[in-house]
Amino acid sequence: MIRVDNISKSFAGKPVLRNLSFEVPDGRITALLGANGAGKTSCLRIVCGLLKADGGRVLVGNADPALDPRGARRQLGVVGDREGLYERLTVREYLDIFARMQGLSGKALAQALAAVREELELGALWDRRTKGFSQGERMKVSLARALVHRPQHLILDEPTRGLDVLAVRLLRKTLLRLRAAGTTILFSSHVMPEVAELSDRVLVMAAGQIVGAGTPEQLAAESGCSNLEDSFVALAYGQRPSVAIAQGEPA
Numbered sequence: 599m600i601r602v603d604n605i606s607k608s609f610a611g612k613p614v615l616r617n618l619s620f621e622v623p624d625g626r627i628t629a630l631l632g633a634n635g636a637g638k639t640s641c642l643r644i645v646c647g648l649l650k651a652d653g654g655r656v657l658v659g660n661a662d663p664a665l666d667p668r669g670a671r672r673q674l675g676v677v678g679d680r681e682g683l684y685e686r687l688t689v690r691e692y693l694d695i696f697a698r699m700q701g702l703s704g705k706a707l708a709q710a711l712a713a714v715r716e717e718l719e720l721g722a723l724w725d726r727r728t729k730g731f732s733q734g735e736r737m738k739v740s741l742a743r744a745l746v747h748r749p750q751h752l753i754l755d756e757p758t759r760g761l762d763v764l765a766v767r768l769l770r771k772t773l774l775r776l777r778a779a780g781t782t783i784l785f786s787s788h789v790m791p792e793v794a795e796l797s798d799r800v801l802v803m804a805a806g807q808i809v810g811a812g813t814p815e816q817l818a819a820e821s822g823c824s825n826l827e828d829s830f831v832a833l834a835y836g837q838r839p840s841v842a843i844a845q846g847e848p849a
């Protein structure tokens with residue numbers, strides 16, 4: 599379980615997150631859905647302990663990333679907005695380093711590497727340096743790094759960005775398998791069909807606040823709309839889609 603309680607954050611006096619609170623349950627895929635600049639990345643960076651909040655509290659399992667970053671990191675896998683690959687290392691070398699940083703060694707390390715190699719179909723890439731990898735290949739390696747220590751919680755910032763249909767399918771298959779195993783999954787996106795298809799629960803974010811939460815069906819019922827895109831516009835901008843488009847607001 600991830601718990602975000604009353605988080606606030608400003609940059610140069612400009613509020614970006616405003617008393618943000620939500621929970622991410624185990625064994626579910628939760629989407630943080632928001633327009634560009636809504637505050638998704640800032641929120642995820644605080645949950646991962648990469649950014650300090652001005653106020654409020656986060657719990658990742660039983661660890662507060664601001665007070666116990668190591669404890670939180672052990673329970674977290676993160677696919678960030680940058681892949682963070684080391685281009686001179688092969689996939690095997692790269693994953694080996696990250697697995698060791700998570701405390702794996704000996705037989706457990708070998709088993710962990712073999713498992714992600716198979717699950718993420720990395721065999722053909724295994725002994726290649728990551729320099730020059732395609733976007734889909736980079737995502738696979740980044741996801742393997744996030745999963746190699748079998749974390750309870752997985753956070754992904756816009757994971758399908760730049761991916762082709764096969765790479766998206768592999769990602770989807772991986773997330774569904776992790777969900778079945780009880781993993782707590784939180785991903786950010788502004789792509790409505792992807793969110794509607796992938797997530798069990800959607801947190802709609804606008805101007806640094808959660809303005810709606812529920813299944814896509816619940817959000818549609820709450821906003822009186824027939825699909826997630828219209829629900830999003832209604833909840834995030836307080837307007838029915840036809841009005842928003844007419845006034846030049848994001849649709």
Ligand SMILES: Nc1ncnc2c1ncn2[C@@H]1O[C@H](COP(=O)(O)OP(=O)(O)OP(=O)(O)O)[C@@H](O)[C@H]1O
Pocket residue numbers: 609610614632633634635636637638639640641788
């Ligand atoms: N380090 C920073 N310094 C100053 N402003 C920042 C910083 N990080 C984020 N911001 C601002 O905070 C706001 C929210 O940014 P954030 O990246 O969290 O949004 P987002 O919802 O992830 O957007 P996108 O979908 O475009 O990635 C933006 O106005 C951004 O310019």
